Amino acid sequence: MDLLRGLNEKQREAAEHDKGPILVIAGAGTGKTRVLTHRIAHLIQTGKAKPWEILSITFTNKAAKEMKERIGQLIDYDIDKMWIGTFHSVCVKILRRDIDRLGYDKNFVIYDTDDQKILIKDCIKELNLDTKKYNANAIRSIISSEKNKQNTADKFISENYGNFAMRNIGEVYSLYEKKLKICNALDFDDLIEKTVKLLQTNEDILEKYHEKFKYILVDEYQDTNNVQYKLVKILGKKKNGENNVFVVGDEDQSIYGWRGADISNILDFEKDFEEAKVIKLEKNYRSTNVILDAANGVIRNNYQRKGKNLYTDYECGSLIKLVETDNEKEEAFMVSALMSKEHRKNNVKYSEMAILYRTNAQSRALEESLMREGIPYKIVGGLKFYNRKEIKDIIAYLMLIQNQKDNISFNRIINVPRRKIGPKTVETISEHAMRTEVSMFESSYDVEELSLSQGAINSVQNFVSMMEMLMIKKDVMSLSEFIESVYEDTGYKAMLLEDDTVEGRSRVDNIDEFLSAAKDFEERYLENSLEDFLAHIALLSDVDKADEEKDAENTSDYVTLLTVHSAKGLEFDTVFVTGLEERMFPIIRDDDDDDDLEEERRLFYVAVTRAKRMLYLTYANDRLVFGNHEMRSRSRFIGEIPTECFDNSSPQTIADKKIKHLEENIASHNNEINSFSFNQARKMNIFKGGLENKEKAPTLKCDKMSVGDKIMHKAWGIGTIVQLSGEGDDQKAVIAFDNKGIKTVMLSYAPIEKL
């Protein structure tokens, strides 16, 4: 089979490229994954490389997964031998083999942002700094950006010696590093930075990888930061003069500047890799001409770019609809009403629709509205599954078993469930640990020597022997059996079962879900040890997680809600971009500069180019921010879209007329609807009835429901009411659905019927 057939001329030129560095500038929707996968398949099929000689780096696990699948469809070789993964997962793989050269144990654990914050707070306290003045989060981001530049704490301190506050931050950085080392833990930035350091300081290891990887491919190159760039360079530029580095990116989609991504990496690629070939892909296969005209019109206003113009053969797209609303509630309502219209009238599947927003906080209003309309939805990010307390606790047990030096996890679970080891005992152990420079778990062995009550000593000893037992079990049980055993032996299960409230039961459900995720991992991967599992969940992105949940639930027709950042790389038939107001999108704060605005514009460009067929842009004139109203003017980005792209009979005009008309009717005929606020009545159903003239307003059902009743929900099927709260039209019900788990609904709005 001719692997290159079906590619256009430019794509083919890129895919056929053999030796030497090459930069492919691939605009949104121009088929860059296609080029990447075809090139890899081509290299292997023509015998230029063996599967294990290829390193392909992506930004999300989802992208890596997709790449593997698509290569698998093209050729019949052992794909698992290829190193296809994210920067972080590739680095973990390298570090697991040789990190001992840097003085770490190979069983290191990975600390996420929350763990970092806790550790930094400890450092601030230990240095006796004012916790009000020194904000852990701010310091975390400073440390992160220093690490991305490979700046050590010492260097930072000497560079900022004259500035008292900065010098202190440097001290925090220094102590933080020390603590990480003591815990044998790495943070996200370390994963990359330590790998680079390992290769910089160990010639033999570097040579090993130079020999191994004949071809290196990097996706989303515009989002690489300084250390990631160094990694690509050190692996890619070999002594023998070979540098087969193939990078794909789009400077117009560079949206991670705030976490150190450096747009000049892509703009200056030709300087760093001399004689690099450059190919531009501009033909778009995703969107209609209207959407591309809008996108081109917007991005034209940026200066930091190489310049390109997307085009398509698809010439007859629907015009963009602009929706102006009074406030965020109205906006949410309009979005859900329009979605249900698209679904019914144009047969657009829910899974082909997405709502994008700038900040996670905006999802709330949208979510409530979708719930009322009975539209199934899935939120990416925000409240993360793995961030729930019960899940984090179990993970902490696992991390401590994997690596006994992990003090953060030790502190987290030492007294959860309660085992009579109070703050004072923990403090004593901690001091002893610091004095003797060992971890807290290790110093728990010496608990008898410490001045503690006999009761406390016994409790600690019981804890230690329980953990020792689990460490033995780890080596003889399968992963899922083992985790189940941790759940039971630690008393965690008993503690949860004791709590018979709705929350308690939902915690049990969450753990069950976690256990089945572990089971799934065990079956799906060959490398399925505890350390593999822990690394896997630590490095999952929000989009990956949402994907996994979707797989697990086996249901596919969901509307997707997500931030524009999370949406990168995805596409949908119909896209709603919401919150298009100044100071919201673009978000821009007081210390704004032109670069920030350009990044916001690129972000908007990403949002617009997610749409294949239909694009809605919405904004609210009044938005509730931190509980108070703020008047907003519409985003400047709207004005940058050519006016001929817009549909002038914008839906809000029609809708407003219908609503007004109906309001008058209601006012004259239905004075008895007093328990409802007028707005709520209108939002509940009248609008829908007005547009479609089909469904009648439901009767009030708040008073009729009671705990134990069986109900039927329009979208979620049959369920049982387990709890009721609130009164009147605020009454909420917690319902256990047969197939959809536990959900909370507003009784007066939810499309449910008593059975």
Add this chain to the structure above:
DNA sequence: CGATACGTCCTTTTT
């Protein structure tokens, strides 16, 4: 000592 109540800070965006 432990649970609850109130005050503070906050939020861009994520591997």
Add this chain to the structure above:
DNA sequence: GGACGTATCG
């Protein structure tokens, strides 16, 4: 409007 940390009550 919510998460988290300290103050206060039982």
